[in-house]
Amino acid sequence: MKEKSIEKVDKKYFTFAEPPNELILESGEKLGPIKIAYETYGALNANQSNAVLVEHAFSGDAHVAGYHESDDKPGWWDDLIGPGKALDTNKYFVICSNVIGGCRGTTGPSSIDPKTGKPYALTFPIVTIADMVKAQKYLIDHLGIKKLLSVIGGSMGGMQVLQWVASYHDTVRSAIPIATTLKHSPQQIAFDEVGRQAVMADPAWLGGNYYDFGQPERGLAVARMIGHITYMSDRSMEDKFSRKLKEKNKNVKFTTDFEVEGYLRYRGDTFVKRFDANSYLYITKAMDYFDLAGDKFIPKNRKIDVRFLVVAFKSDWLYPAYQAQEIVKLLKTHRVNTTYCEINSTYGHDAFLVEIKKESHLIKHFLRSVYGESGEVNESRSS
Amino acid sequence: MDKNWVENDSGGKGGMNIQVNEISFEHRLIAGLIKPNSTVLDLGCGDGELLAFLARHKQVSGQGIEIDEQAIYKCVARGLSVFHGDLDSGLKDWEAQSFDYLILDQSLQQVIHPDTVLQEALRLGKEVIVGFPNFVHFSARWQLAFRGRVPVTPALPFEWYNTPNLHFLSLLDFEDYCAKREIAVKKKIFISDNKIIRFLPNLRAETGIFLIKKA
Numbered sequence: 001m002k003e004k005s006i007e008k009v010d011k012k013y014f015t016f017a018e019p020p021n022e023l024i025l026e027s028g029e030k031l032g033p034i035k036i037a038y039e040t041y042g043a044l045n046a047n048q049s050n051a052v053l054v055e056h057a058f059s060g061d062a063h064v065a066g067y068h069e070s071d072d073k074p075g076w077w078d079d080l081i082g083p084g085k086a087l088d089t090n091k092y093f094v095i096c097s098n099v100i101g102g103c104r105g106t107t108g109p110s111s112i113d114p115k116t117g118k119p120y121a122l123t124f125p126i127v128t129i130a131d132m133v134k135a136q137k138y139l140i141d142h143l144g145i146k147k148l149l150s151v152i153g154g155s156m157g158g159m160q161v162l163q164w165v166a167s168y169h170d171t172v173r174s175a176i177p178i179a180t181t182l183k184h185s186p187q188q189i190a191f192d193e194v195g196r197q198a199v200m201a202d203p204a205w206l207g208g209n210y211y212d213f214g215q216p217e218r219g220l221a222v223a224r225m226i227g228h229i230t231y232m233s234d235r236s237m238e239d240k241f242s243r244k245l246k247e248k249n250k251n252v253k254f255t256t257d258f259e260v261e262g263y264l265r266y267r268g269d270t271f272v273k274r275f276d277a278n279s280y281l282y283i284t285k286a287m288d289y290f291d292l293a294g295d296k297f298i299p300k301n302r303k304i305d306v307r308f309l310v311v312a313f314k315s316d317w318l319y320p321a322y323q324a325q326e327i328v329k330l331l332k333t334h335r336v337n338t339t340y341c342e343i344n345s346t347y348g349h350d351a352f353l354v355e356i357k358k359e360s361h362l363i364k365h366f367l368r369s370v371y372g373e374s375g376e377v378n379e380s381r382s383s
Numbered sequence: 384m385d386k387n388w389v390e391n392d393s394g395g396k397g398g399m400n401i402q403v404n405e406i407s408f409e410h411r412l413i414a415g416l417i418k419p420n421s422t423v424l425d426l427g428c429g430d431g432e433l434l435a436f437l438a439r440h441k442q443v444s445g446q447g448i449e450i451d452e453q454a455i456y457k458c459v460a461r462g463l464s465v466f467h468g469d470l471d472s473g474l475k476d477w478e479a480q481s482f483d484y485l486i487l488d489q490s491l492q493q494v495i496h497p498d499t500v501l502q503e504a505l506r507l508g509k510e511v512i513v514g515f516p517n518f519v520h521f522s523a524r525w526q527l528a529f530r531g532r533v534p535v536t537p538a539l540p541f542e543w544y545n546t547p548n549l550h551f552l553s554l555l556d557f558e559d560y561c562a563k564r565e566i567a568v569k570k571k572i573f574i575s576d577n578k579i580i581r582f583l584p585n586l587r588a589e590t591g592i593f594l595i596k597k598a
Contacts, residue, residue, distance in 0.1 A: 339455075341452070366459060
């Protein structure tokens with residue numbers, strides 16, 4: 001089967017939790033109405049057994065594959081999703097939604113609070129990974145899906161995968177957490193805190209009430225620059241930039257002399273055009289609060305019938321392989337059917353978006369094996 | 384880039400249609416020791432040939448551990464569950480007697496602490512199947528004694544500088560070990576050249592397969 005990209009996709013919206021039936025968040029606070037932006041690819045089969053939910057990472061969104069009308073680049077995981085690809089849209093119904101607290105169409109701090117007619121800003125309640133997943137459950141119910149064939153995601157997407165199993169293990173047949181952890185380490189929290197401080201230290205942040213005046217762009221850009229350093233590895237930075245100079249010395253002090261400086265500034269500058277500073281604060285906090293260590297992931301006497309494919313990358317120092325091994329260790333203790341692979345890559349944390357060939361191989365065969373177990377193999381057997 | 388794990392996509396060969404004659408003689412004999420519908424942990428499962436055979440023909444619920452990344456990709460292509468890692472660690476996460484069988488086929492001589500791994504295997508498995516090359520097979524003895532060379536034989540095909548084998552033992556060495564550690568040998572099979580060896584195995588067999596359990 002030849003691999004192709006999906007030609008045209010549209011963003012869809014689902015609104016729920018209208019007052020007085022607001023969503024009760026983990027904090028006890030209420031949020032509603034909630035609008036969720038999502039995209040789907042492929043078709044749901046008659047017995048709704050082919051649905052795969054893709055979870056996006058921190059700064060990702062629902063646009064995971066294919067092209068919007070105005071796009072010159074496809075969705076962020078297009079190499080993995082489409083006809084003939086690992087998540088074969090001829091076979092599977094693929095869903096991806098934007099998380100609550102985000103800024104790409106789903107309700108978040110930059111959304112208008114219907115009570116005031118103004119953006120929520122910091123009146124937006126603290127949301128957790130469990131809240132994000134709870135909101136997605138409403139979407140999955142709305143789409144008429146009783147059981148997901150798989151939930152897959154990298155980094156913060158992987159946290160949501162783990163949370164799906166913790167919250168709704170009966171609704172999930174398989175789980176693919178990639179480059180992720182059961183809980184943030186102090187090091188990971190520390191990097192997030194530096195990012196938040198960069199945003200909040202920008203005078204343009206205005207205590208979060210900047211929506212009439214424009215984003216705290218400098219602070220947000222610095223936060224993103226730090227982020228990008230943690231996504232790469234020493235080796236991938238050497239390979240990509242080495243000590244190469246951007247252009248000849250222009251006799252101006254502290255310009256972007258080195259290519260790596262130019263790269264980081266470019267990343268920072270493009271990020272502020274698409275990402276809301278308050279969302280940055282809320283979502284990084286959600287990651288920092290995330291903690292499914294020990295019995296919180298799978299309570300002691302719970303039997304779970306979910307197959308796992310856990311993936312880590314050798315040079316990923318932001319989400320090191322030992323964190324994936326902690327997940328595997330708990331799965332072993334509970335005798336959960338698990339495959340673990342530590343992919344040899346030099347790309348650091350970015351590897352989960354880059355090592356497509358190896359990931360595709362693992363995901364394609366793992367899913368085929370899970371899908372086959374359900375009696376859905378009929379089509380392939382008769383062919 | 385190493386392409387050997389990128390299998391064809393037809394789902395046929397390398398997929399789940401493994402025929403009896405596609406597995407090695409040694410694996411067939413090991414499979415013969417395993418009761419249907421049992422649970423198996425294969426330590427050093429390689430490309431998953433044995434586990435796939437057991438899943439298909441004995442309805443075994445299997446799990447592998449393997450250190451080689453390329454082998455992991457092959458296992459996953461066969462639909463198997465496998466952990467990427469070494470055998471010297473990671474076994475302690477399971478409770479005692481978690482599996483009906485632990486398999487250590489051609490891997491015991493390659494681990495750093497075979498004694499520890501064997502004790503862990505006996506803790507985890509109700510029974511343990513161990514397969515290893517007999518280092519004192521006569522061709523090896525001949526090379527040692529008369530050629531003055533460390534042996535290279537069909538069962539021990541490596542040179543000293545590239546062998547994955549860290550420990551060398553004979554069939555009798557292993558039996559001595561079992562006696563010393565109070566391990567019961569329930570069954571032993573000796574093979575050479577795809578044939579069962581019954582007479583003078585320590586001299587004539589290239590490979591030994593032992594079914595053992597805690598005494």
